[in-house]
Amino acid sequence: MAAVDKVEIVLAHEERATLRVGDVFLKVDPDQERTDVEVEAMTLAPVPTPQVLWRKPPVLALAAVRGKELGRIGRPSTASPAAWVAAGAAVRRLHDAPLPPWPGPGPEQYAADLESECAWLLANDILPAAVVERNREVAGAVLRPWNPVFVHGxxxxxxxxxxxxxxxxIIDWSEAAQGDALRDLASLTLGHEEHLGDVIAGYGAGADIDVVRGWWSLRSLLAGRWLVEHGFDPDSPGCEFDVLRAASART
Structure with a gap:
């Protein structure tokens, strides 16, 4: 690794931290099962993933990947429409791959989590009740049986x-599992609805828009408490709470 003059904190909270040192990312995570999943998922995934340089628990060292992020939630994406189409095609390759050996949460778990998180949002007066209730209704589209695929998560x-x-x-594979394909499509386009058509053009058949919208609502409802308690602001423009408000305004 070439000489560097600074360490960049990419992400840091009580559960884990990621640092960038030159062209190397150092992921510090005391949960070694989560790191096991990340390493194996990157081995199995038929899409470009970071190179594992070394692993000395609790640290995993990964090489930086070329290019730049497709975007960030809360900010307009500067990536080309063709790049978004290519992202959809990459997700399709992942979903067509053999299943990883570990299951992810099913509809019953998401339903229980949804009730718990909506109750917390209402009890703490985080969002108007009408916004929470409308999004709970929209999120109901997710809570149906699905044929599991290899999801990034x-x-x-x-x-x-x-x-x-x-x-x-594609980075950060610690939540990879068997799951609902539309979860990945929704996560990729959360806060970037204007690129959903590009992603679907690359992905191909099988994208139910109502279920994608359901996942936008579900993920945003489930994320609220965690983001608030870990010092993030889901109420920033274009972020999770804006997604919920937009869904509640949509007829």
Whole structure:
């Protein structure tokens, strides 16, 4: 690794931290089962992933991937429409791959979590009751049986990297599992609804828009408490609470 003059804190909270030192990312996570999943998922996934440089628990060292993030929630994406199409195609390759050996949460678990998190949002007066109740209704579209596929599980737009129109890497695989394909499509386009058509163009058949919208509502409702308690602001423009308000306004 070339000489560097600073350490960049990419993410830091009580559960884990990620640091960037030059062209190396150091992920510090005391939960080694989560790291086991990340390493194995990157091995199994038929899409570009970071190279594992070394692992000395609780630290995992990964090489930086080329390019830059497809975008960030709360900010307009500067990536080309073709890059978003390519991201959809990459997600399709992942979903067509053999299933990983570990299951993810099912509809029953999401239903229980939804009730718990909505109750917390209402009890703490975080959002208007009408917004919470409307999004709980929209999220109900998710709570149906699905045929499990290999999902990334945390496919935020900032976890997908592109160089020009090419997808160069997908990072942060610790929540990879068997799950609902539309969860990944919704995560990728959360806060970037204007690019949903591009993603679906690359992904192909099988994207039920009502269920994608359901996942936008579900993920935003479930994320609220965690984000608030870990020092993040889901009420920033374009972020999770804006997604919920937009859904409640949509007829």
């Amino acid at each position: 945390d496919l935020h737009v900032s976890h997908v990297f592109a160089e020009g129109d090419e997808i160069t890497g």
